[in-house]
Amino acid sequence: MENAIEVKDLHIKYRGLKKMSIKQSLAKFKLNRIEVFEALKGVSFTVEKGKIMGIIGKNGSGKSTLLRAVAGIFAPDEGTVDLKGNTVSLMSIGAGFQTKLTGFENIILSGLLLGFTEEQIRKKVPAIIEFSELGDFIYKPVKTYSSGMYSKLSFSITAILETDIMLIDEVLSVGDIHFKEKSSKKMHEIIKDDSKTVMIVSHSMSTIKELCDEVLWLNDGVLMERGDTETVTNHYEDFMQKLGKK
């Protein structure tokens, strides 16, 4: 099988690039005291095309950072991320919409950023509008939306404009009970699709066990274990229990 994602020796550092005012930077003239926090310390792995990779680990272990690095939002400080030319999208809470613009325009803009042509997007727009259940609201500015409508639209865009690689950060369903069921069903459909490569970050072990072919376990930015779902989740749960007893 060919690989869809190849990550080699990935380091991500949060450098002392803190926001500061001019007064502060003049007061602390010694700029040498740069705090470096290493969120990922040399992680390497590959994901085969069509596989579903789960990522587990306690809070602050670098899971979301890893997803963002794969999505290209952070460039690696060291190491490489190779997506073999696949398109990629990241699904997470609070999608970036331009609130002054209409839902329709936001669909096109999001699609263009994901690497689709305008023609491809326009073909899929009716499906997105239908799935999001927004109706005529789609032609109103996003700032007039309720938070539920907002997340429905955001979900629909990513779910219908399927990219080759989908990165999912805890978002498997959104909205009210009815939409939750629908979106969760759609998500499972996409995830199970053999042509899609998926990476899921989740704290829900049942979700991971149900969906994933393989699991990565991250701890403090280091890859602890990678292997089949059953073994790794068991090791992780043992580890977390021990941590709880201490």
Add this chain to the structure above:
Amino acid sequence: MKRFFSNIKKYYKYAVYQAKAELKSEIANSYLNWVWWFLDPICYMLIYTFIVEIVFKTSEPYFPVFVFLGLTAWDLFNRTVTGSVKLVKNNVGTINKVYVPKYIFLLSKSFVFLFKYIISFIVTIALMIFFQVPVTWQVLNFPLVLLCLYTVAFGAGTILLHFGVFVEDLSNITNILFRLLFYFSGIFYAISTRIPKPFSTIMLICNPVAFCINQFRKIFINGVAPNYIGLLLWFLMGCALTAIGVKLIHKYESSYAKVV
């Protein structure tokens, strides 16, 4: 630099669509909608004409056209450059979701302002006809001057875009500096006649806005050739600023998402 051009090519459509959508949303939410694009510069022109001609009792030939040329060029420059300071912050949502070269935001914003500039150019022509300004072939130099002004604005914008991410109160400083620059750019007075000799030449050469405004007036009002060498030099300067800004952005843009 190669990366810059391939990115521009790749995201050009996004920038254009974004600019169009923004212009559309602007007119969708106001009563007089697109009339504002004409009304706005005309009102300011009237205000300055009132202040200078009636309050200060001075004037320049074809004063309304004179002010208008200065004011619209200033708007293009000012909006592009000062707007870029908060550009990354205003697009946090997008930045946290997907990779975009950050100067694409600036590109799309500059398209919006360029469009407004073109509209005000139509008004300029109308004003010139109304005040019967003699027109010469020199007006054909218009795109050259505009290109020069735009390049400098874009270059300065890319640099401020980068620093605007890390320095939180940068917009306070740029606002003050740009207020100063506004009065130093000769928007409602002619630098060459109102300011004593060595200083006026320095101001006209070293301040890109004053320089470009002066060239606009030369070709539209005086009907003389612009300073081609100066235009070329400022254009190259704009390219250099863009190169520096783009390099800074390429180097640090992956940290932006961590800071904002």
